[in-house]
Structures are given as structure tokens and as C-alpha cells.
Amino acid sequence: EPEVTQTPSHQVTQMGQEVILRCVPISNHLYFYWYRQILGQKVEFLVSFYNNEISEKSEIFDDQFSVERPDGSNFTLKIRSTKLEDSAMYFCASRGTGATEAFFGQGTRLTVV
Amino acid sequence: GQNIDQPTEMTATEGAIVQINCTYQTSGFNGLFWYQQHAGEAPTFLSYNVLDGLEEKGRFSSFLSRSKGYSYLLLKELQMKDSASYLCAVRSPDSNYQLIWGAGTKLIIKP
Numbered sequence: 001e002p003e004v005t006q007t008p009s010h011q012v013t014q015m016g017q018e019v020i021l022r023c024v025p026i027s028n029h030l031y032f033y034w035y036r037q038i039l040g041q042k043v044e045f046l047v048s049f050y051n052n053e054i055s056e057k058s059e060i061f062d063d064q065f066s067v068e069r070p071d072g073s074n075f076t077l078k079i080r081s082t083k084l085e086d087s088a089m090y091f092c093a094s095r096g097t098g099a100t101e102a103f104f105g106q107g108t109r110l111t112v113v
Numbered sequence: 114g115q116n117i118d119q120p121t122e123m124t125a126t127e128g129a130i131v132q133i134n135c136t137y138q139t140s141g142f143n144g145l146f147w148y149q150q151h152a153g154e155a156p157t158f159l160s161y162n163v164l165d166g167l168e169e170k171g172r173f174s175s176f177l178s179r180s181k182g183y184s185y186l187l188l189k190e191l192q193m194k195d196s197a198s199y200l201c202a203v204r205s206p207d208s209n210y211q212l213i214w215g216a217g218t219k220l221i222i223k224p
């Protein structure tokens with residue numbers, strides 16, 4: 001069964017460092033998303049991406065964040081200068097054209113120390 | 114404002130039926146999702162309602178009333194593996210796929 005894969009599963013980084021979270025969406029999907037979930041809190045939308053550009057972003061997705069689809073398979077989230085409050089589980093999701101259901105990856109747990 | 118309310122926690126017995134409610138007050142509406150999330154794992158899709166009524170899918174059913182801003186997820190023949198958080202999420206009509214998420218209901222199944 002096709003699935004969204006994310007790497008790494010857990011990343012520890014020092015405050016102020018840059019991190020790149022990687023995602024491989026399901027191969028024929030065209031809509032990609034990043035969500036985050038701070039421990040014990042709600043899932044929060046960060047950004048959606050379609051046709052090689054951001055289609056929507058939330059207030060959380062400030063200038064410290066960027067997304068990229070560097071090739072035909074990967075979809076990355078970069079946090080330029082991490083803060084302690086960026087510690088969270090980051091989920092990538094993808095959706096096929098005409099579908100309502102998005103498939104989530106297993107997440108990357110980011111810990112900023 | 115945007116608000117989605119769910120009970121924080123519920124407990125039910127293996128083999129029984131449980132109903133998890135969700136009420137929403139959002140500036141628009143273009144569908145309601147239910148996701149299941151086991152601790153430390155990704156949300157997995159359970160159901161989607163955009164029209165009023167009941168959608169049945171095996172042991173799980175979801176109901177929507179748009180006029181009341183209300184949905185419920187019904188789980189039948191509960192199994193221990195159903196112990197998880199159940200997340201209600203609403204999609205607004207002016208959004209590509211920005212979901213507004215509830216805080217989730219933690220369901221504990223006891224033998």
C-alpha cells in the first residue's frame with residue numbers, strides 16, 4: 001500500500017540551527033501539506049503546496065519556514081533558525097487530485113534544545 | 114472565530130458502542146473529517162461528511178448536522194486497539210485544504 005514517508009523520525013537540534021525535514025509523498029499525489037503538533041496540543045496547519053508553489057500558509061509559517069520540492073519525489077520543510085517553541089511533531093501529508101482524504105506520514109519529532 | 118469542541122476523554126468497554134461528539138463554530142464549512150491517532154503516531158483518516166446524514170463504514174459511522182454545527186463518530190463492537198485519540202477537523206470553503214482541528218477525544222477501552 002502506498003504511504004507517505006518522513007525522515008528522520010526524530011531530530012534533536014540546538015536552538016538557532018537550521019533543520020530540514022524530509023517527506024516523500026505518495027507518488028501520484030499533487031497536493032502536499034505540512035502540519036505540526038506540539039506535545040499534548042492540537043494538530044496545526046502550517047502550509048499547503050501545489051504546482052510547485054505555496055497555495056496556503058498559516059500564521060505559524062513565518063519567514064523562518066520554507067518548503068521546497070527539490071525533485072520529483074521529495075518535499076521538504078526547512079526551519080532556518082530553530083527556537084525552543086519549534087519543538088513538536090511535524091507531519092507531512094499528501095492528497096491525490098479529486099480526493100478528499102489526505103494521507104499522513106509517521107511524522108518527525110523535532111526537539112530543539 | 115473558529116472553534117471545535119470535543120470531550121477530552123471517554124472510557125468504554127470492549128464490545129460496547131461509544132459515540133464521540135463534535136460541535137463546531139467556524140466562519141465557513143466545506144466538510145468535516147474524523148481522524149484516528151494512536152499515541153506518537155500520525156493521524157489516519159476515518160471518515161468525511163459534507164452533507165447531512167449518516168455515513169457508515171464497517172464498525173465506524175459518522176453523522177453530520179450542518180444546521181446544528183454538530184457531528185458524531187459512532188464506534189461499534191469496540192476492540193482494545195480502538196484505544197486512541199479521535200480528532201474532529203473542519204475544512205473551510207475558502208481553503209484548499211486548511212483543516213481546523215479539534216483537540217481530540219482520548220478514548221480508553223477497558224476489558
